[in-house]
Amino acid sequence: MCAIRASSSPVWGGDEFALFLSGQVSADRLKRFGEQLCEALRVPFSLGDTPVQISGSLGFASYPDHGTTAAQLYEFADYALYHGKRHRRGGVSVFDTNHSTQMQQDATIEIALRKADLERELSIMFQPIVDVTTGETVAFEALARWKSTHLGEVMPDQFIRIAERGGLINRLTVILLGKALAAAEEWPEDIHLSFNLSAHDLCSPDVMLQIIKLVSEANIDPRRIDLEITETALLHDINQVREAIRMLKFLGCSVSLDDFGTGYSSLSHIHALPFTKIKIDRSFVQAMNTNPASYKIIKSLLALSRDMGIDCVIEGVETEDEMRLLRQLGGNIVQGYYFSAPIHQDMIGAYLGACGLEPVRHHVLMSGT
Known part of the structure; x- marks a missing residue:
């Protein structure tokens, strides 16, 4: 079959x-x-x-x-x-047999997710987003973590994928967003929060109402909240996605198109939907030095964002060579291990208190996070 x-x-x-x-x-x-x-x-x-x-x-x-x-x-x-x-x-x-083994592992994780006390077991790490022209951190992206009572630490790419496939992602989103907003309330007022929404969130009116309620009741200016939507969301129900974006922007939130360039959307979506930012997928950055096409794609997307007057964040920057090439192309807002691994909320104060771009980078990478 x-x-x-x-x-x-x-x-x-x-x-x-x-x-x-x-x-x-x-x-x-x-x-x-x-x-x-x-x-x-x-x-x-x-x-x-x-x-x-x-x-x-x-x-x-x-x-x-x-x-x-x-x-x-x-x-x-x-x-x-x-x-x-x-x-x-x-x-x-x-x-094949590898798929069979993976299915059994996925089933175990899904069962644990369904039984978990998610409010207690889920947590958030934060990865800085840096403006390299000033050396200042302008935002933190919230990244989900799960320490299961029964399974221990479970990798995010595993449990997020399984939660989406098993219809559990909406529960995770509401809990994680609540935790991320609570953390962001303690940050300086010029630091933004970036948070990912699933396609399933956008296409669920009930979940969207919960998201709107959380944002409205949070002690943080909605203009400091950047909600990221992956390109896969555009394949589900474009009209529902458009309405969800409209509601989020009405609140004052920014809305970014995440993983742009991975092949799901077309330029027509950028024009048709009111995105305020695009994020270039890390796969292009990792291949910049070996694949001329990746270099040209990044160059084109940076030019596109400038022409449209929207911001462009480049994800997955890890090496000095990658950063050098991005500077040559005019890539100013970047995110990745070159600057910092994801850090705990209780480290953010020390991170922001460090002086200068290079000291910040070395301080965080030596923290062991």
């Missing part, structure tokens, strides 16, 4: 498809067949006068190797698809 853009439910929607192949087919042949399909999907075509190019990811599971019922095959093909979309979007993934 092959799932193309499948979901966690066996009821397919308008953009979800399942393909059944009969006969004995090896994993290698499945991958070759899937790659041919993906290549065919990528061929540009015209819709009236509009040029269109689409892509698709495929996940395969085989009977009886991976499952003996339709529900099992669907679940495993869907997992292979989901894994492929995380690691190699637009490609093919065949379910």
